[in-house]
Amino acid sequence: xxxxxxxxxxxxxxxxxxxxxxxxxxxxxxxxxxxxxxxxxxxxxxxxxxxxxxxxxxxxxxxxxxxxxxxxxxxxxxxxxxxxxxxxxxxxxxxxxxxxxxxxxxxxxxxxxxxxxxxxxxxxxxxxxxxxxxxxx
Numbered sequence: 001x002x003x004x005x006x007x008x009x010x011x012x013x014x015x016x017x018x019x020x021x022x023x024x025x026x027x028x029x030x031x032x033x034x035x036x037x038x039x040x041x042x043x044x045x046x047x048x049x050x051x052x053x054x055x056x057x058x059x060x061x062x063x064x065x066x067x068x069x070x071x072x073x074x075x076x077x078x079x080x081x082x083x084x085x086x087x088x089x090x091x092x093x094x095x096x097x098x099x100x101x102x103x104x105x106x107x108x109x110x111x112x113x114x115x116x117x118x119x120x121x122x123x124x125x126x127x128x129x130x131x132x133x134x135x136x137x
Contacts, residue, residue: 031057038083040076051080053087053096060088062098065105081112085136094137102128 022032033056040049048071052064062084067076088096098114100106101123106116114132123129 035063036060036084036087038080038087040071040080049076049080051084053084055091055093058092058094060084060093060096062096065098077108078112085112085134089136094135096134096136097132099129099131102130106130106132 025032033054036053036055038051038053039047042048047068049067050064051062051066054061054063062081065077065080085096096114098109100109102119109132110116112134114134116130117133118131120129120131
């Protein structure tokens with residue numbers, strides 16, 4: 001058999017990979033992953049803040065928390081975290097997880113009730129990668 005290496009990851013490739021992961025998870029009694037998003041938009045419908053949470057069973061992983069520079073300092077990130085936590089509690093999640101870099105937001109997440117569970121020093125450009133958890137039960 002001949003194989004070709006390609007650096008172009010198409011939508012249909014992602015769909016195939018996701019389906020493969022989901023099938024493998026089911027074979028091993030692991031709940032498939034899904035995604036829950038919370039988005040703030042301005043009056044023109046443009047995304048100004050977003051939280052993307054991966055869901056697997058009774059745990060959530062906050063993959064992305066972003067607020068546009070022009071809208072920072074207005075409590076949007078804190079509100080998005082609250083919305084994600086409310087969703088997680090309604091769904092009977094046991095934990096929420098997030099990771100960040102030391103120069104980004106570990107203190108913000110601590111204020112939201114998260115505790116550091118691991119740290120990888122010098123992960124990128126001399127900055128540590130910080131992993132946090134918030135038990136919900």
